[in-house]
Amino acid sequence: MMKEICLSTQYKKDYKRYKHQPKKLKKLFDILELLKKGKPVPSENTPHTLKGRYQGCWECHIEEDFLLIWIDEKTNIIGLVRLGSHSELFE
Secondary structure, X not given: OOOEEEEOHHHHHHHHHHOOOHHHHHHHHXXXXXXXXXXXXXXXXXXXXXXXXXXXXXXXXEEOOEEEEEEEOOOOEEEEEEEEOHHHHHO
């Protein structure tokens, strides 16, 4: 069964900054396809849980400094929270 992807308002704003970078977006869409199918994110993308402001969320590296933060609450919904660089997301 496919999971549904829900976009936060902040994620939509983050996404707009990258919409003219097709290579980055191709990699992002590959990761989103795995999440929709309920499959694990590859270890080379270093998926891990977060603490602090994003406690309860997951993060992975799409590229070196291009990160995706999401929530997977064991339901059929994946909530996309943020998209961007370390400095954009954690400062």
